[in-house]
Amino acid sequence: MEPWVIGLVVAIGIILFIIVVSGIKVVPQAKAYVVERLGAYRETKQTGLHFVIPVFERVAKIVSLKEQVVDFAPQPVITKDNVTMQIDTVVFYQITDAKLYAYGVEHPIMAIENLTATTLRNIIGELELDNTLTSRDTINAKIRSILDEATDPWGIKINRVELKNIKPPAEIQDAMEKQMKAERQRREAILRAEGEKASNILVAEGKKASQILSAEAEKQAAILKAEADKEAAILKAEAEKEAILRIYEAQAESIRMINEANPSEAYLLMQKLDAMEKVADGQATKIVIPSELQGIVGLVNTIKEAK
Numbered sequence: 001m002e003p004w005v006i007g008l009v010v011a012i013g014i015i016l017f018i019i020v021v022s023g024i025k026v027v028p029q030a031k032a033y034v035v036e037r038l039g040a041y042r043e044t045k046q047t048g049l050h051f052v053i054p055v056f057e058r059v060a061k062i063v064s065l066k067e068q069v070v071d072f073a074p075q076p077v078i079t080k081d082n083v084t085m086q087i088d089t090v091v092f093y094q095i096t097d098a099k100l101y102a103y104g105v106e107h108p109i110m111a112i113e114n115l116t117a118t119t120l121r122n123i124i125g126e127l128e129l130d131n132t133l134t135s136r137d138t139i140n141a142k143i144r145s146i147l148d149e150a151t152d153p154w155g156i157k158i159n160r161v162e163l164k165n166i167k168p169p170a171e172i173q174d175a176m177e178k179q180m181k182a183e184r185q186r187r188e189a190i191l192r193a194e195g196e197k198a199s200n201i202l203v204a205e206g207k208k209a210s211q212i213l214s215a216e217a218e219k220q221a222a223i224l225k226a227e228a229d230k231e232a233a234i235l236k237a238e239a240e241k242e243a244i245l246r247i248y249e250a251q252a253e254s255i256r257m258i259n260e261a262n263p264s265e266a267y268l269l270m271q272k273l274d275a276m277e278k279v280a281d282g283q284a285t286k287i288v289i290p291s292e293l294q295g296i297v298g299l300v301n302t303i304k305e306a307k
Helices: 003-022 098-103 108-124 129-134 136-154 170-261 265-280 291-306
Strands: 024-027 031-037 040-045 048-051 057-064 067-071 075-078 084-095 156-167
Touching: 003 024, 024 031, 031 098, 040 057, 040 098, 057 098, 067 108, 075 108, 084 108, 084 136, 098 136, 108 136, 108 156, 136 156
Parallel strands: none
Antiparallel strands: 024 048, 031 040, 031 057, 067 084, 075 084, 084 156
């Protein structure tokens, strides 16, 4: 065989090998290949090993199935009370149908951006400035719902929409800052007044509690003193009673002993004389003496003069 023939066969074999190898496609995870045959949609290749017919079939579009984020530039919007502000949005979307995404709209991201801008203007146009600043969640939900419905024919699902920044005009922003500062000062004054009120209440309650404790202490001291005086009086009375009883017991014992001793008339006479002597020494101005004792008294006085 001629050398040129061998070279031609080898060349043809290499070309065929390259063509066959070029038809082998490996689709990675979270990707989808849109395949066309002779310019018409053929099928969507999912993750795995696939083969496309060289020359007749080609991969028209490689689509990522991951969730994606696009940050749109600030858009001028006008509120219901005629305030112009700049709002930029962030859209989280995911491609759910590679065929619709490839053939649904020419520039999907540009379409989503324009749709977001017009939807945002419509929603903000129905709200006043204060409501716009305080209703982010409501605005986000409305935009997401409208975008999701509009992008469904494009094979795109809108998962989330966020208003990234809301920038009102400089003069309005200054007025809002002054209002916020005044509100903070008002709250600070209220908190300070409430603190002083609470402090005064605590001081008054402390003084009241101190007075109550002092009064209770004085009352307790008075009770203890009264109880001590009572105990002392009782002890004193008991002592006096005991002393009197002892005196009477002694006198009774003396009388009993005298009676048991059977005293003579002379002893009794001497006891009477003693008693009369004590009577005569008393402080009374008048002394009444029974007639039967007058003689004895005279005898006693005679005896004293003789002494």
